[in-house]
Amino acid sequence: MNERAADAGWPAGAAGDGSEDVGRGSGDGAVGASVESVFREERGRLLASLARRFGDLDLAEEVASEAIEAALVHWPVDGVPDRPGAWLLTTARRRAVDRLRRDRTYAARLAVLQVEADRADPAPPPEADADLPDDRLQLFFTCAHPALPAEDRGALTLRCLAGLTTPEVARAYLVPTATMAQRIVRAKKKIREARIPFRVPGADELPERLPGVLQVVYSIFTEGYAASSGPRLQRLDLAEEAIRLARILRRLLPAEREVAGLLALMLLTHARRAARTDPDGNIVLLDDQDRGRWDRSMIEEGRGLVVAALTGGPAGRYAVQAAIAALHDEAADVATTDWPQVVALYDVLLVLTPSPIVALNRAAAVAMRDGPEAGLALLDELAGEPRLRGYPPYPTARADLLGRLGRFPEAAAAYREALESAGTEPERAHLRRRLSEVEPAPGPEPVEPPESGERSGSDAAGDR
Numbered sequence: 001m002n003e004r005a006a007d008a009g010w011p012a013g014a015a016g017d018g019s020e021d022v023g024r025g026s027g028d029g030a031v032g033a034s035v036e037s038v039f040r041e042e043r044g045r046l047l048a049s050l051a052r053r054f055g056d057l058d059l060a061e062e063v064a065s066e067a068i069e070a071a072l073v074h075w076p077v078d079g080v081p082d083r084p085g086a087w088l089l090t091t092a093r094r095r096a097v098d099r100l101r102r103d104r105t106y107a108a109r110l111a112v113l114q115v116e117a118d119r120a121d122p123a124p125p126p127e128a129d130a131d132l133p134d135d136r137l138q139l140f141f142t143c144a145h146p147a148l149p150a151e152d153r154g155a156l157t158l159r160c161l162a163g164l165t166t167p168e169v170a171r172a173y174l175v176p177t178a179t180m181a182q183r184i185v186r187a188k189k190k191i192r193e194a195r196i197p198f199r200v201p202g203a204d205e206l207p208e209r210l211p212g213v214l215q216v217v218y219s220i221f222t223e224g225y226a227a228s229s230g231p232r233l234q235r236l237d238l239a240e241e242a243i244r245l246a247r248i249l250r251r252l253l254p255a256e257r258e259v260a261g262l263l264a265l266m267l268l269t270h271a272r273r274a275a276r277t278d279p280d281g282n283i284v285l286l287d288d289q290d291r292g293r294w295d296r297s298m299i300e301e302g303r304g305l306v307v308a309a310l311t312g313g314p315a316g317r318y319a320v321q322a323a324i325a326a327l328h329d330e331a332a333d334v335a336t337t338d339w340p341q342v343v344a345l346y347d348v349l350l351v352l353t354p355s356p357i358v359a360l361n362r363a364a365a366v367a368m369r370d371g372p373e374a375g376l377a378l379l380d381e382l383a384g385e386p387r388l389r390g391y392p393p394y395p396t397a398r399a400d401l402l403g404r405l406g407r408f409p410e411a412a413a414a415y416r417e418a419l420e421s422a423g424t425e426p427e428r429a430h431l432r433r434r435l436s437e438v439e440p441a442p443g444p445e446p447v448e449p450p451e452s453g454e455r456s457g458s459d460a461a462g463d464r
Contacts, residue, residue, distance in 0.1 A: 042085040043163045044248070048135035050092055051142070052198045057160065057188045059096055067092035136161065137252040138198045143187075144213040145196050152187040153216045159184055161248070162220075162241040172223065172238055210253075214262050214318065217245050221266050229423040233277055239270055257309045261319030264305035268325035271298040283430040287334045299329045320349045339369040356385035364397050372401040392418045392427065396434075403438045411438040 046067070050060035067088045081087040143156040151173070158164045158172060170180035190196070201209045224239030246263040253259050275289035306326050309319035324345045331337040346362035359382055367375020379398050388394040399414035415435040422428045 042088060044136045044139070044161045045085060046088050046092065047160055048137075048139035048198075049089055050096065051160075052135040052138055053093070054096055055198060056192060058192075059099065060092075061160075063092040063095040063099065064088070066095045135198070136248055137200050140213050140249065140252075141200055141209060142191060142196060142198050144209075144216045145191070146209075146212055147194055147196060148187055148190055152183055152190070153212070154219050155180060155183050156187045157216050157245070158220060158241065161245055164241070172220075172235075210256065210258065213249070214258060217242050217249070218262060218266070218318070220245070221270075225269060227424050231425050232281065233283060233424055233426040234273060236273060239266070239273070242266060243270060257312060258316040258318050260305045261309035261316055261322050264302045264309055264322035265318050265325055267298045267302035267305070268322060268329050271295040271302065271329060277426065281426055283426050286328070291333070294329065299326075302326065302329070315348065315352075317349060317352045320345055320352065324349075334368070337368070339365055343369055356382050356387050357391070360388065360394055360397060367401055372404040376401040376405070390421045392422045392431075394418075396431065399434065399438070403434075408438040408440070415439075 043064070046064050047057075047060050050064055051057050054060060070091050071084075071088060075081075075084075139160055140157070143160055144153045148156070155169050155173060158169045159166065164172065166181050166184060167177045169184070170177040173180060175183075200206075221239050221242035224235045224237065224242060227233060227235050243263070243266050246259070246266060249256075249259050250263050271294050272286075272289065274295070275291065275293040276284055278284055302322065303326050306319065306322045309315070309322060315323075324342055327338050327342055327345075342365045343362065346358065346365055349358050350362060360379070363375050363378035363382070366378055376398065379394070379401065382388055382394070395414040395418040399411045399418065402408075402411035402414060412435055415431050415438065419428060419431045419435070422431055
């Protein structure tokens, strides 16, 4: 089986990446927009259904791509069908059957895999005239299977469920396209060779497997919220894809409170996106953000989800983090934030997920509640934590508290440490500005008397 789909991506423009108008050449922009809209909405469902039916992601991607290409040919002439998703699925299935008829060896291998999968998780009989079935939940758990390396899970989820092309996934992970293509091929090969089933875990497995799926989605969001490197602080496209994936999960698993918690956390955080940078791309700290620019509808939706996530049993990690985000979003300003409640929630979070990063965030909240000395004492207790080594928020938090205490030389040293590992240019620019506020301005350099016929260094260089 060739890897064209993995290496080259989907038809240009069909993934909604803006690379090409899908209606171009059809003479009907409205039809082109309809095709793109349908593809955007149905792609994950189409791919999941094909993967579930044939047990092979390569085959599913290739015939789904061919179905889209067929739609670009037929729909401008025949019109967009009443049930476009079902049309795409029928077309893709026919292409898959044709391909398997031509390749008997491959068909036999797939048949064995399918029999094994059906024994483990028999598929329900198809209903007559059933609409396109939604097998995306199975694909979520397949892409985030613990047998796959962590870096491959996120890449495969973006590729198969978010609908990003291979070059777009490569940009998301800041690696060359060829490297990402190899990574995706490797992940699909692992699924095929390890015979990882396309199925939803049973009720007894779900508590163990669901956190891995949620972590993949949240990792995509955090890279969008605060990019690890590059010229921009935020990558809004990635953050919005993660939210879209979480909405799908929420529809598919409405009773899972941690799914509601994750979606709430991302909405309440993403609601501040417009105020986090100024028109020049510089970082604006929470204290200085124009809260009138926060997305109130997103905040209200997030608050409602927090209630759902906290109701009905012990809270999970995402629900607690969402509750903290809600307290920030509800406050009129930093001074009126309910810091005692924020600290109390971090206490709960430390029990749920003990980690130095949670302890770091709690220390910053304690500093707001009890003063910078109390917060700094907690930060100093974390000084030997390996996970905080090379983690810029830690020295940045120390520098801020040291500056508030008037210990400027120590604050300057901490800002310089943070600068060494800052990933994005906006972060580095922000840290340089903060460093200049605590670092004493250099005095005039001593000037040696110029030798005859020479100008002084200050004159030669001009006024500093």
